[in-house]
Amino acid sequence: MGKTRLEAFSDGVIAIIITIMVLEMKVPHGEALDTLRPLVPVFLSYVLSFVYVGIYWNNHHHMLHACSRVTGAVLWANLHLLFWLSLFPFTTGWMGENHFAALPTAVYGAVLLCAAIAYYILQQTIIAAGGRDSMLRSALGRDLKGKMSPVFYIVGIVMAEHAAWISLACYVGVALLWLIPDRRIEHTLEKRET
Amino acid sequence: MGKTRLEAFSDGVIAIIITIMVLEMKVPHGEALDTLRPLVPVFLSYVLSFVYVGIYWNNHHHMLHACSRVTGAVLWANLHLLFWLSLFPFTTGWMGENHFAALPTAVYGAVLLCAAIAYYILQQTIIAAGGRDSMLRSALGRDLKGKMSPVFYIVGIVMAEHAAWISLACYVGVALLWLIPDRRIEHTLEKRET
Amino acid sequence: MGKTRLEAFSDGVIAIIITIMVLEMKVPHGEALDTLRPLVPVFLSYVLSFVYVGIYWNNHHHMLHACSRVTGAVLWANLHLLFWLSLFPFTTGWMGENHFAALPTAVYGAVLLCAAIAYYILQQTIIAAGGRDSMLRSALGRDLKGKMSPVFYIVGIVMAEHAAWISLACYVGVALLWLIPDRRIEHTLEKRET
Amino acid sequence: MGKTRLEAFSDGVIAIIITIMVLEMKVPHGEALDTLRPLVPVFLSYVLSFVYVGIYWNNHHHMLHACSRVTGAVLWANLHLLFWLSLFPFTTGWMGENHFAALPTAVYGAVLLCAAIAYYILQQTIIAAGGRDSMLRSALGRDLKGKMSPVFYIVGIVMAEHAAWISLACYVGVALLWLIPDRRIEHTLEKRET
Numbered sequence: 119m120g121k122t123r124l125e126a127f128s129d130g131v132i133a134i135i136i137t138i139m140v141l142e143m144k145v146p147h148g149e150a151l152d153t154l155r156p157l158v159p160v161f162l163s164y165v166l167s168f169v170y171v172g173i174y175w176n177n178h179h180h181m182l183h184a185c186s187r188v189t190g191a192v193l194w195a196n197l198h199l200l201f202w203l204s205l206f207p208f209t210t211g212w213m214g215e216n217h218f219a220a221l222p223t224a225v226y227g228a229v230l231l232c233a234a235i236a237y238y239i240l241q242q243t244i245i246a247a248g249g250r251d252s253m254l255r256s257a258l259g260r261d262l263k264g265k266m267s268p269v270f271y272i273v274g275i276v277m278a279e280h281a282a283w284i285s286l287a288c289y290v291g292v293a294l295l296w297l298i299p300d301r302r303i304e305h306t307l308e309k310r311e312t
Numbered sequence: 313m314g315k316t317r318l319e320a321f322s323d324g325v326i327a328i329i330i331t332i333m334v335l336e337m338k339v340p341h342g343e344a345l346d347t348l349r350p351l352v353p354v355f356l357s358y359v360l361s362f363v364y365v366g367i368y369w370n371n372h373h374h375m376l377h378a379c380s381r382v383t384g385a386v387l388w389a390n391l392h393l394l395f396w397l398s399l400f401p402f403t404t405g406w407m408g409e410n411h412f413a414a415l416p417t418a419v420y421g422a423v424l425l426c427a428a429i430a431y432y433i434l435q436q437t438i439i440a441a442g443g444r445d446s447m448l449r450s451a452l453g454r455d456l457k458g459k460m461s462p463v464f465y466i467v468g469i470v471m472a473e474h475a476a477w478i479s480l481a482c483y484v485g486v487a488l489l490w491l492i493p494d495r496r497i498e499h500t501l502e503k504r505e506t
Numbered sequence: 507m508g509k510t511r512l513e514a515f516s517d518g519v520i521a522i523i524i525t526i527m528v529l530e531m532k533v534p535h536g537e538a539l540d541t542l543r544p545l546v547p548v549f550l551s552y553v554l555s556f557v558y559v560g561i562y563w564n565n566h567h568h569m570l571h572a573c574s575r576v577t578g579a580v581l582w583a584n585l586h587l588l589f590w591l592s593l594f595p596f597t598t599g600w601m602g603e604n605h606f607a608a609l610p611t612a613v614y615g616a617v618l619l620c621a622a623i624a625y626y627i628l629q630q631t632i633i634a635a636g637g638r639d640s641m642l643r644s645a646l647g648r649d650l651k652g653k654m655s656p657v658f659y660i661v662g663i664v665m666a667e668h669a670a671w672i673s674l675a676c677y678v679g680v681a682l683l684w685l686i687p688d689r690r691i692e693h694t695l696e697k698r699e700t
Numbered sequence: 701m702g703k704t705r706l707e708a709f710s711d712g713v714i715a716i717i718i719t720i721m722v723l724e725m726k727v728p729h730g731e732a733l734d735t736l737r738p739l740v741p742v743f744l745s746y747v748l749s750f751v752y753v754g755i756y757w758n759n760h761h762h763m764l765h766a767c768s769r770v771t772g773a774v775l776w777a778n779l780h781l782l783f784w785l786s787l788f789p790f791t792t793g794w795m796g797e798n799h800f801a802a803l804p805t806a807v808y809g810a811v812l813l814c815a816a817i818a819y820y821i822l823q824q825t826i827i828a829a830g831g832r833d834s835m836l837r838s839a840l841g842r843d844l845k846g847k848m849s850p851v852f853y854i855v856g857i858v859m860a861e862h863a864a865w866i867s868l869a870c871y872v873g874v875a876l877l878w879l880i881p882d883r884r885i886e887h888t889l890e891k892r893e894t
Contacts, residue, residue: 123319123373125705130327130518133712137720138331140786142339145724145793149801168786172779176772179705190370194491197366204334204362211339219343297776317513317567324521324712332525336533384564388685391560398528398556405533413537511707511761518715526719530727578758582879585754592722592750599727607731 120188124196128178131200135207136171139164142211160214163226166289167210170230173296174203174237181240184254187247195236195243202233223285224278230289231271238264267292314382318390322372325394329401330365333358336405354408357420360483361404364424367490368397368431378448379438389430389437396427417479418472424483425465432458461486508576512584516566519588523595524559527552530599548602551614554677555598558618561684562591562625569628572642575635583624583631590621611673612666618677619659626652655680702770706778710760713782717789718753721746724793742796745808748871749792752812755878756785756819763822766836769829777818777825784815805867806860812871813853820846849874 143160146153178199185192209229213222241264245255258264274288337354340347372393379386403423407416435458439449452458468482531548534541566587573580597617601610629652633643646652662676725742728735760781767774791811795804823846827837840846856870 120373120377123323126320126708127323127327127369129705129709130324130712131331133709134328134331134716136782137713137716137786138335140790141335141720141723143790145790145797147797149794149798149804151803154807165783168779168783172776175709175779176775179702179775183702193370193373194366197362197369200330201359201362204331208334208337208339212343215339215341216343221345222343225348314567314571317517320514321517321521321563324518325525328522328525332529335529387564387567388560391556391563394524395553395556398525402528402531402533406537409533409535410537415539416537419542508761508765511711514708515711515715515757518712519719522716522719526723529723581758581761582754585750585757588718589747589750592719596722596725596727600731603727603729604731609733610731613736 120193121182121185124188124193125179125182128182128196128200129175132171132175132178132203135203136168136175139167139171139207139210142207142214159217160211163210163214163218166286166293167206169293169297171203171206173293174199174233177237177296181244181254185244185248189243189247191243192240192247195240199233199236199240202229202236205229206233218282218286220279220282223282224275227271227274227278227285227289230292231268231275234264234267234271263295267295314387315376315379318382318387319373319376322376322390322394323369326365326369326372326397329397330362330369333361333365333401333404336401336408353411354405357404357408357412360480360487361400363487363491365397365400367487368393368427371431371490375435375438375448379442380447381441383437383441385437386434386441389434393427393430393434396423396430399423400427412476412480414473414476417476418469421465421468421472421479421483424486425462425469428458428461428465457489461489508581509570509573512576512581513567513570516570516584516588517563520559520563520566520591523591524556524563527555527559527595527598530595530602547605548599551598551602551606554674554681555594557681557685559591559594561681562587562621565625565684569632569642573632573636577631577635579631580628580635583628587621587624587628590617590624593617594621606670606674608667608670611670612663615659615662615666615673615677618680619656619663622652622655622659651683655683702775703764703767706770706775707761707764710764710778710782711757714753714757714760714785717785718750718757721749721753721789721792724789724796741799742793745792745796745800748868748875749788751875751879753785753788755875756781756815759819759878763826763836767826767830771825771829773825774822774829777822781815781818781822784811784818787811788815800864800868802861802864805864806857809853809856809860809867809871812874813850813857816846816849816853845877849877 143157143164146157206229209222209226213219213226216222241254241258248254270288270292274285277284277288337351337358340351400423403416403420407413407420410416435448435452442448464482464486468479471478471482531545531552534545594617597610597614601607601614604610629642629646636642658676658680662673665672665676725739725746728739788811791804791808795801795808798804823836823840830836852870852874856867859866859870
C-alpha cells in the first residue's frame with residue numbers, strides 16, 4: 119500500500135544524488151582552457167557515475183513494478199540501497215580529483231560492490247515479501263547479470279593497485295552490461311497479463 | 313484533502329536532508345589511506361544520522377496513513393518537525409568533524425530531542441484533528457517507545473561532558489529501538505478494515 | 507490538466523530551497539561554545555526564512571486548490587515566483603553572516619517584496635485563467651493581508667539603514683500575520699461544495 | 701505505464717538543477733554594496749539559465765503529455781537530456797564568475813547545444829515508440845523553432861571569441877523564442893479529443 123510513497127521517496131533521493139554529484143566538479147577560477155584540464159578526469163568519473171545511478175534508477179523502477187507487498191523489511195532494504203548510492207558523489211569526486219589513483223579507484227569499486235549487494239538484498243526481500251508466487255522471482259530467472267557484476271567489481275578493486283585502467287574497464291564493462299534495462303521483468307509482467 | 317501533497321513535500325524535504333548530509337563528508341585532497349582516517353568519525357556520524365532520518369521517514373509514513381484530516385495546525389506541526397530534521401546535517405557534520413567532542417555530541421542529542429518533541433506534537437495534532445474517533449490514538453496505545461526516547465536523549469546530552477561514548481550508546485540505542493517500523497499502526501489499520 | 511505536475515515541481519523546488527538554506531550555516535571548525543556564537547544570527551535568519559518558505563508553501567498549496575485551469579501564463583507566473591524564492595538562501599546567508607547589517611537587511615526585504623509581488627501576479631494570472639467565475643477571486647475577497655504585506659516590506663527596506671531592528675520587526679510581523687494559513691480559500695471551497 | 705514515475709523523476713532532477721544553480725552565487729563576505737558588484741554577472745547568468753531550465757521543464761512537460769509509450773530507449777534518451785541539463789550549474793557559474801569571457805561563454809553555448817540535441821533525440825525516440833500514429837509527430841509539424849535554435853547556438857559559440865555580447869544575444873534570443881510554451885502540442889491534443 120505504501121508503494122507509491124516508497125517510489126516517490128527513492129526517486130527523490132536518486133534524483134538528488136545524480137544532481138549533487140555535479141557539485142564535485144568545482145567551477146575553476148580562471149577562464150583559460152588550462153583551467154578545464156584538471157577537470158577532465160572529474161568529468162569522466164561524473165559521466166560514469168551518472169550512468170550507474172541511471173541504471174540503478176531504471177532497474178529499481180522495474181523491480182518495484184514487480185513488487186506486490188511493501189513490508190518493513192522492504193522499506194529498510196531500500197534505504198540500505200539508497201545509503202550506498204548516497205556515497206557515489208563522494209567516491210566519484212575522490213577518484214576524479216586524484217586522476218584515477220589506485221586507492222580512490224579501489225574505493226569507488228568497493229562502493230559499487232556494496233550497492234550491488236544492497237540491490238541483491240532488496241531483490242531477495244521483495245521476493246520473500248511476495249511469497250511463493252513472487253512475480254519478481256520468476257522474472258529474474260537465473261539472474262546472470264546480477265551474478266556476474268560483483269565478480270567484475272572484485273576484479274576491479276583488486277587490480278586498482280597494479281593497473282587502474284583495468285579497474286575502470288571493469289566498471290565501464292558492467293555499466294554497458296546493464297545499460298539495457300531489465301527486460302526480463304517487463305516480459306514476465308506482460309506474460310502474466312495475457 | 314491535501315494529504316498527498318503534504319506527504320510529497322515531506323518526502324522531498326526528508327530526501328534532500330538525507331542526501332545533503334553526505335556533503336559534509338568532504339572529498340579529501342590526497343589519495344593516500346591517511347587522508348581517509350579523519351573522515352571515519354564523520355562517516356560514522358553520517359551512518360547514525362542516515363538511520364535516524366530513515367526511521368523518521370518510516371514512522372512519518374505510517375503516521376500519515378492514520379491521519380484522516382489535514383488542518384492548518386497539522387501542516388505547521390509537520391513543518392516544525394521538518395525544521396528540526398533540517399538541522400541534522402549541521403549537527404552531524406559538527407559532531408563528526410570534532411571526533412565526538414563533548415559539546416557537539418550534546419548538541420547532536422539536543423537536536424534529536426527537539427525532533428522527538430516535534431514528532432510528538434505532530435502526533436497529538438493529528439489526533440486532535442481526527443476527533444474523538446482518531447485512528448492514530450488507538451493505534452499508538454501506551455506509546456512506550458515514544459515516551460522512553462526523550463529520557464535516553466536527555467541522559468545522552470547530560471553525559472556528553474563526562475563520557476561521550478555513553479551519549480553515543482544512548483543515541484544508537486534509541487535508533488535500534490525504533491528500527492522496527494511502527495507495526496502498531498499497521499495492525500490497527502488492518503483491524504479496522506476487517 | 508497539468509496541475510499535478512505543476513504542484514509536484516513547485517513542491518520539489520520549495521523543498522530544496524527550504525533545505526539548502528541550512529547549508530549557509532557552515533559547520534564551525536572548533537568544538538567550543540564560542541565557535542557557535544557567530545552562527546546565532548545565521549541561525550535566526552534561517553528560522554525566519556524557514557517560516558517564510560513554509561508560509562509560501564502553505565498558501566501556494568491553498569491557492570492551487572482553487573486553480574481550475576493551468577495555462578502557459580500560469581506556468582510562467584509560477585516559475586517567476588519560484589525564482590524569487592530561490593534567492594532566499596542567498597539573502598538569508600548574507601543577512602545572517604553580516605549580523606543584520608543595513609544593506610543585507612534591506613536586500614533581504616527587497617527579495618521578500620519581489621516574492622510578494624510575484625505571488626500577487628500568480629494569483630491574478632490564476633484568476634484570469636479561471637474566467638469570470640473564478641473560485642480564487644471570490645475566495646480572496648478584499649485580500650487585506652496581501653495588500654498590507656508590501657507596505658511593511660517597504661518600511662523594512664527603508665528603515666534598514668537607520669535601525670535594522672525595525673526592519674526585522676516588520677519582516678517578523680508579516681510572517682506572524684501570514685502564519686495562519688489562508689482559511690478564506692478553504693471556506694469558499696467548502697461553501698461551493700455544499 | 702511508467703510515465704508518472706518518469707515525469708516525477710525528471711521533475712525532481714530539474715527542480716534540483718534549477719535550485720542548486722543559485723549555490724554558485726556565493727554569499728559575499730562583506731556587507732558593502734561593493735561586495736555585490738562582482739556578483740552581477742553571476743546573477744545575470746543565473747537568470748538566463750533559470751529561464752532556460754524553466755523552458756525545458758515546460759516543454760518537457762508538454763512533450764510527455766503527447767508520449768503514449770515509455771520504452772527503455774525513452775528512459776535513456778530522457779536521462780541523456782537530464783545529463784546535459786545537469787551541467788548548466790557548472791557552465792552558468794563559470795561564465796558568470798569570468799564576466800562572460802570568451803571560452804566560458806562558448807562552453808556555455810556548447811552545453812546549450814548539446815541539451816538541444818538531446819531534446820531532439822528524446823523527441824524522435826518518443827515518436828518512434830509511438831509508432832506510425834504518433835501524436836507527437838503530428839503536433840510538432842515542421843518544428844521550426846527546434847531547427848532554428850541550434851543554428852543560433854552555433855553562431856553564439858563561434859562568435860564568443862570575437863564578441864561575447866553577440867553570443868549572449870544569441871542565447872537570450874533563443875530563450876525569448878521558446879518562452880512561449882509549445883502550444884502546438886496543446887492544440888493537437890485538443891483536436892484529437894474533439
